[in-house]
Amino acid sequence: QLQLQESGPGLVKPSETLSLTCTVSGGSISSSSYYWGWIRQPPGKGLEWIGSIYYSGSTYYNPSLKSRVTISVDTSKNQFSLKLSSVTAADTAVYYCANYGDYVDYWGQGTLVTVSS
Amino acid sequence: DIQMTQSPSSLSASVGDRVTITCRASQGISNSLAWYQQKPGKAPKLLLYAASRLESGVPSRFSGSGSGTDYTLTISSLQPEDFATYYCQQYYSTPTWTFGQGTKVEIK
Numbered sequence: 455q456l457q458l459q460e461s462g463p464g465l466v467k468p469s470e471t472l473s474l475t476c477t478v479s480g481g482s483i484s485s486s487s488y489y490w491g492w493i494r495q496p497p498g499k500g501l502e503w504i505g506s507i508y509y510s511g512s513t514y515y516n517p518s519l520k521s522r523v524t525i526s527v528d529t530s531k532n533q534f535s536l537k538l539s540s541v542t543a544a545d546t547a548v549y550y551c552a553n554y555g556d557y558v559d560y561w562g563q564g565t566l567v568t569v570s571s
Numbered sequence: 572d573i574q575m576t577q578s579p580s581s582l583s584a585s586v587g588d589r590v591t592i593t594c595r596a597s598q599g600i601s602n603s604l605a606w607y608q609q610k611p612g613k614a615p616k617l618l619l620y621a622a623s624r625l626e627s628g629v630p631s632r633f634s635g636s637g638s639g640t641d642y643t644l645t646i647s648s649l650q651p652e653d654f655a656t657y658y659c660q661q662y663y664s665t666p667t668w669t670f671g672q673g674t675k676v677e678i679k
Binding site: 558561 | 615617620665668669
């Protein structure tokens with residue numbers, strides 16, 4: 455049974471870069487043909503897919519965020535990461551990491567990131 | 572990009588009611604649709620995939636149907652634990668996805 459856990463700062467200043475890490479346990483991040491990705495949810499709003507990385511290293515991003523997003527994998531630590539640059543208050547959200555094929559099989563518990571000075 | 576439009580955005584219903592939520596895709600998605608349930612403060616939970624296949628452990632009062640661009644989630648007899656927000660998600664364009672905007676099911 456896979457378990458995913460997000461970690462990172464809960465408060466980020468406007469114009470700075472949001473950085474989150476997802477630690478995977480119960481399985482190897484490089485051993486299966488699945489996607490590892492990020493989904494966010496602004497307070498009181500719906501779900502937005504941010505992007506994903508395939509176990510082979512290929513990345514895919516939401517076109518609306520593509521210019522600001524980088525997702526990477528550290529197989530030695532069994533982790534994958536999200537970087538979102540030039541953040542504004544609109545980027546305030548709960549950020550979930552996830553493991554999926556076509557639909558999400560495993561979710562992290564989510565972490566709230568607030569963008570504020 | 573494939574856009575997903577859910578309706579209604581919210582509804583009020585009583586325990587025992589039959590509830591129907593609709594999701595419309597901007598183009599045909601060949602039953603590549605999942606439904607999730609989300610309760611406050613929790614990650615979403617997968618209910619159905621392939622438009623009508625029930626995830627293991629999900630009660631049989633949940634069902635899905637549809638084809639082409641139009642899909643439906645039905646709860647045959649609403650239970651107290653079903654009050655939550657429901658989202659559809661297309662995976663026709665995997666690995667890029669879109670979610671519907673959600674339907675909040677509230678107690679009447």
